[in-house]
Amino acid sequence: MAQARTQEQDQLVSSIVDDLQDRIGDGDIKIGSWIRQERIAREYGVSRTPVREALRQLEALGVVEIVANRGARVILPSLQDIAQAFEVRGVLEGHAALLAARNIGQKELDVLHGTDALFQEAAEMAGAQTEEALAQARHIWFQANGTFHTTIIVASGNRQLEMSIEALHHRIPRGLTWTALGGDVRLLKDNAEEHARISAAIEARDEETARDLTIEHSRRAQELIVMRTRDQTSSS
Amino acid sequence: MAQARTQEQDQLVSSIVDDLQDRIGDGDIKIGSWIRQERIAREYGVSRTPVREALRQLEALGVVEIVANRGARVILPSLQDIAQAFEVRGVLEGHAALLAARNIGQKELDVLHGTDALFQEAAEMAGAQTEEALAQARHIWFQANGTFHTTIIVASGNRQLEMSIEALHHRIPRGLTWTALGGDVRLLKDNAEEHARISAAIEARDEETARDLTIEHSRRAQELIVMRTRDQTSSS
DNA sequence: TCACCTTGAATTGCATCCAATCGTAGCGGG
DNA sequence: CCCGCTACGATTGGATGCAATTCAAGGTGA
The missing domain is CATH 1.10.10.10 (Winged helix-like DNA-binding domain superfamily/Winged helix DNA-binding domain)
Structure with a gap:
């Protein structure tokens, strides 16, 4: 050995x-x-x-x-740490989206659009409500989400930005967003819609919109997590 | 021992x-x-x-x-690394300035304004052109610059943002901006002016302006560094 | 009963030791 | 003269040993 x-x-x-x-x-x-x-x-x-x-x-x-x-x-981050991390994440990924709208190539655009279907699929699969379907939806969503964000960040062409975002991600527990979405079909559909809109803005080379939508996307996730965590801690 | x-x-x-x-x-x-x-x-x-x-x-x-x-x-960062780092820095510190405009207290505002005089002093001292005066100007400028940026970042109240910026700073050599300013009185005066305008925007609670000025401030430093580095490498 | 001390197991912090690896200088064959 | 090979010094990588520290349990005395 x-x-x-x-x-x-x-x-x-x-x-x-x-x-x-x-x-x-x-x-x-x-x-x-x-x-x-x-x-x-x-x-x-x-x-x-x-x-x-x-x-x-x-x-x-x-x-x-x-x-x-x-x-x-x-490290056990406080709820405030998490909220603040999501705020920074929004700013950084927002800028990544802006740069991606400027620099992305066709190949990466295809990858991005490829995730649209996956997000949809995850949302619909979660509708089944069985334990198994949820686990699979979770897996698909994770896959799509990872690909989506990674693609945008890499497409931005800014390695320092990439490193900063990665470092930030390491400081917050994974899977928070999925937990916050909680298998709720409605929320998952919204989430899929948000991703699709960001992809569209990037494809349209609309830099500001891509940035703003991404910031909004992050803020929405943050709010869900804060709400959900508050519920959990107050009900226990 | x-x-x-x-x-x-x-x-x-x-x-x-x-x-x-x-x-x-x-x-x-x-x-x-x-x-x-x-x-x-x-x-x-x-x-x-x-x-x-x-x-x-x-x-x-x-x-x-x-x-x-x-x-x-x-690590020896490439010129591109440095340029990209400054871009990210602008985004992060810009957001810090925005938050600072929202959250800063009187005490920190005073500290911020205290640096205005120092930046001026450094600019004027550099005019003497003697070796000694330059060294002193450098010291004063460094002191003021450190205080200025740190104050804004801390005043933002976002620790994750603080950590991200600090991590970024560690990845680029220190003193680049000073080197780029090169003891040029004109540039130093401009630099002092930029700082003063940012302070003013923060005091006026004008969040967007504070952010935009900070981004612009970072971009200007980046351009100076890129220019100066190009000159050095091409003339050697 | 309770505060205080003692003791020992669990664990970390650092030093030391040895094996593995890299770069280079020297050597020999072509 | 040059290419490749080998041997060696410099240096790192990892294992082991031991002192120091922490925490908790048990014991002692008031």
């Missing part, structure tokens, strides 16, 4: 970082919980050294906080 | 990170140069272990790149 590692060269640390990030994103590692070096090291079959380096990176990324002599804990 | 360390608790790694960042920012460690773990470790009187963790953090911060089995190198 240690031998296989010599193949992977160094990417050991980065692969641990990526994997931990995924596990945190997927909820496998709970928000606010402690991450034990020894445990992670055993899971990956390595010593604590690379694990510690990975945790340091996650700290710099804003994913965990390291408390002296206590260890690393997954 | 190792005993003294037990006092400092853990902040060892973070203090190394901060210090290295400063040294890179000040040009003490050159852009594009390699950072040798052993050397840094000796300088701080520690082993390589905490140094490596610090370097991992700097990697995550986008300050250095770590090449497998070769070490850490201070």
Whole structure:
């Protein structure tokens, strides 16, 4: 096992970082919980050294906080943190959409339009209301949403913008938007509509509209999340 | 020596990170140069272990790149990277200015206006053209510029925005704007004027103007830097 | 009963050690 | 003279060991 590692060269640390990030994103590692070096090291079959380096990176990324002599804990953002992150996200992705409207190529436009159908499909599938259909709708929506935003950001052609947005995303739990949409067909249809309108504005090379719609899109998600979180915390 | 360390608790790694960042920012460690773990470790009187963790953090911060089995190198951003970073910076700080216009308090407003005189002073001092006066002008300008931007960002009240901007700043060499201004009295006066206009817009609670002026301010700095860099590289 | 102290398991922080890798200088064959 | 190969120094990558710290449980005395 240690031998296989010599193949992977160094990417050991980065692969641990990526994997931990995924596990945190997927909820496998709970928000606010402690991450034990020894445990992670055993899971990956390595010593604590690379694990510690990975945790340091996650700290710099804003994913965990390291408390002296206590260890690393997954950061638990407050509702205000999340709301503010969505505001920044709107500004950044809005600008990405503006640039995308200017710079996007036909190929990427096709990819963008390809997601339209997926968003529709997810919305309709959620109508079935069965556990299974919802899970599948969730999967499709995630796929489409990821592709949609990534495509726009890459199409913007601004790598610094890309990095800033990515860093921001790492600081907020994944899947919040989907949770806020809550499988509500009405909301999902609206969501699909918003995406389609943004695509259209980009295709029409209407930079300002693409930006404004994206900001609005982010703000809507933010409001849903805030509302939903308030409901949950007040009803529990 | 190792005993003294037990006092400092853990902040060892973070203090190394901060210090290295400063040294890179000040040009003490050159852009594009390699950072040798052993050397840094000796300088701080520690082993390589905490140094490596610090370097991992700097990697995550986008300050250095770590090449497998070769070490850490201070990232050398291309002119395009810098231009794009300034564009993003304009968008982010523009939004910060907008929020600041909404949320700033009297105390912070005073701080902001306090910088007006400093910018003026720096501009006039640069007129002397002596080596000494320039160095002092540089110092005053840096002080004022740091205070100005920090105040606006903090006054925005959005911590995620603050973090995003800070992260962005770490990715571009410091002092570029000053270099681009090049001690030119005319440019420095313009620069002072721009700052004053932004302050005024914020005080007047004119959110959109504050934002637009800030974006324009960033764009102007970007253009100066691009021009100046082009000149330097073509004339050498 | 309760405050306070002690003790020990769990865990982290750092140092040290060894293996793996890279770049280069030197060497020999063509 | 040049190309390729090898050996070696410099350096990094990861494992291990040990001291320091934290937290909690148990014990002691008033």
